[in-house]
Amino acid sequence: xxxxxxxxxxxxxxxxxxxxxxxxxxxxxxxxxxxxxxxxxxxxxxxxxxxxxxxxxxxxxxxxxxxxxxxxxxxxxxxxxxxxxxxxxxxxxxxxxxxxxxxxxxxxxxxxxxxxxxxxxxxxxxxxxxxxxxxxxxxxxxxxxxxxxxxxxxxxxxxxxxxxxxxxxxxxxxxxxxxxxxxxxxxxxxxxxxxxxxxxxxxxxxxxxxxxxxxxxxxxxxxxxxxxxxxxxxxxxxxxxxxxxxxxxxxxxxxxxxxxxxxxxxxxxxxxxxxxxxxxxxxxxxxxxxxxxxxxxxxxxxxxxxxxxxxxxxxxxxxxxxxxxxxxxxxx
Ligand code: ATP
Ligand code: MG
Ligand code: FE
Numbered sequence: 001x002x003x004x005x006x007x008x009x010x011x012x013x014x015x016x017x018x019x020x021x022x023x024x025x026x027x028x029x030x031x032x033x034x035x036x037x038x039x040x041x042x043x044x045x046x047x048x049x050x051x052x053x054x055x056x057x058x059x060x061x062x063x064x065x066x067x068x069x070x071x072x073x074x075x076x077x078x079x080x081x082x083x084x085x086x087x088x089x090x091x092x093x094x095x096x097x098x099x100x101x102x103x104x105x106x107x108x109x110x111x112x113x114x115x116x117x118x119x120x121x122x123x124x125x126x127x128x129x130x131x132x133x134x135x136x137x138x139x140x141x142x143x144x145x146x147x148x149x150x151x152x153x154x155x156x157x158x159x160x161x162x163x164x165x166x167x168x169x170x171x172x173x174x175x176x177x178x179x180x181x182x183x184x185x186x187x188x189x190x191x192x193x194x195x196x197x198x199x200x201x202x203x204x205x206x207x208x209x210x211x212x213x214x215x216x217x218x219x220x221x222x223x224x225x226x227x228x229x230x231x232x233x234x235x236x237x238x239x240x241x242x243x244x245x246x247x248x249x250x251x252x253x254x255x256x257x258x259x260x261x262x263x264x265x266x267x268x269x270x271x272x273x274x275x276x277x278x279x280x281x282x283x284x285x286x287x288x289x290x291x292x293x294x295x296x297x298x299x300x301x302x303x304x305x306x307x308x309x310x311x312x313x314x315x316x317x318x319x320x321x322x323x324x325x326x327x328x329x330x331x332x
Contacts, residue, residue, distance in 0.1 A: 001067060002074045002308060003058070003097070004301030007090030008082025008110045009135070010035055010046045012053045013297030014061045019073065021305045023120060026298040027061050029053045036175045040165065047085030054089055072097065076106035076304025078113065079314070080321030081136070087320040095316050106304045107314035110295075111137060111324055112149055114261045117288040117299035124286055125257060129249045133242060133270075134262030135161035135176070140205050140249050142329060143259075146306045150329035152249055153205025160238055160264045163209035167216050167234055171227060181231045182267050188232030190269075193225060195237040197244075205249050205331060212237055238264075239273045246274070250283055252331050257284040266293040 001024075006013035015026035031049050035041045062069060077094035080087055091107075098105035115130040130141040130149075138161075139154035158166070161178060168177025173184075195215050198208040216234055219225065246258060260274055265287050278285035292299055307313075 001072050002076060002301060002305055003072050004108070004297045004304050005054070005058075005075070005077040005090040005094050006110070006113075006295060006297040006300045007050045007054060007086050008078045008080070009086055009295060010041050010049075011295040012050055012057055013295060013300065014054075014057050015297035015301040016061060016065060016067065017301045017305050021309075023298050023301060025061060025065050026296060026301070027057055028296055029057055032176065039169045039175050041083070043083045043085055046083055047089060050086045050089040054093055058093075069097075070101065072101060072103055074104045074106060074304070074308045075101075076108050076300060076307070078110045078300050079107040079318065080110065081324045082110055082322065084320060084322045087322075091320045099316065104308060104311075105314045105316070105318070106307045106312070107318050108300045108304045108307065110300075111139075111326075113299040113303045115141060115143060115149070115259060116146065116303050117261055117292040117296075118259050118286045120292055120298055120302055121289060122286065124259070124284070127255050128257040128259050129246060129253065129255050131242065131246045131258065131260045131265075132262045133160045133260065133264035135159060135165065137262065137324065138207050138209070140246060141326070142249075142253055142255065146303065147310070147312070149326055151326040152253070152329050152331060153207065153245060155207040155209060157208050157210035158213065160207070160209055160242065161262070163213050163238065164264065166213045170213070170217055170220060171230070176263075178264060178267060181235060182269065184228045185231040185235040185269060188226065188228030188230070190232040190236035192229035193219065193233035195219070195233050197237055197240050200241055200244055205245050205252075207241060207245065209238070235267070235269050239270050242270065243273050243277050247277055247281065247283070250281070256282065257286075259286045261288060261293065263294040266290050
């Protein structure tokens, strides 16, 4: 039995995997309601809440599955990137469990876990182009195996999810912005308000979303509008850029297989736009189910299990990290 722990941000996740790599069960505690009044995550509150919630959640998971803690054979945790205070809660407990039970400790990268979450439900072939669109990151990857990731493009400023959250705040909508903007956009006309498509003409695979947010701000100041149309126009601009750059990567690297992952991959319109483009170009397209797009421990357990099989272990000196670490690959 492998225990997986996710505490990189404001979600506490725990999962159990069997010795043949099957997800047995997972639990998630979200702090969204706590941070919502602040219009974003307050790191101090997030880490304190992680500390309060994590151990009881593990006990609950073990109890629900009739498992004694002594039956655990390995423990995996997200070591980064994320909020360091939140990460340390999961990492420290994982180290304590590993030390006390004398079982292997496995350090999982949160972004790699997002990109592989799709394997929880489907085996797909390598290599593939991975688009990670989450609250803290927006980047394109070439992924050759469970352990080989190359960044081929990334945002120069805000992440796509961050842009959804900031635009929601501008419109006086609650945090997180993604789900609510998406709901309103469904009732709007995506062509009514034309917003910029940042870096669309740029040859690189990089993104930029802070200018788009400023364009929304200027629009709000200078025009009257239907909020549904503004949400739809914003969502369409984000989708245009993400679809265009991802399929540019498909062409450049000649890899006809795409995985879209992270919280923004839960967006309905985005999924539809990617599916259409993939259908028209004969490219394979995959998304995790909605519950595995946003943060969860199941995806951490999936990669943790692969690392366990390969004996890719961490030790008590392995440190949590706040920032992403990936090898870069220039575009051909
Ligand atoms: P990271 O993984 O980069 O560290 P994170 O873990 O905070 O960041 P996730 O939990 O993967 O990010 O995703 C949260 C983000 O996803 C938020 O910015 C939220 O607004 C966005 N999001 C969630 N659902 C939707 C949706 N339906 N449409 C658009 N965005 C969404
Ligand atoms: Mg979150
Ligand atoms: Fe995440």
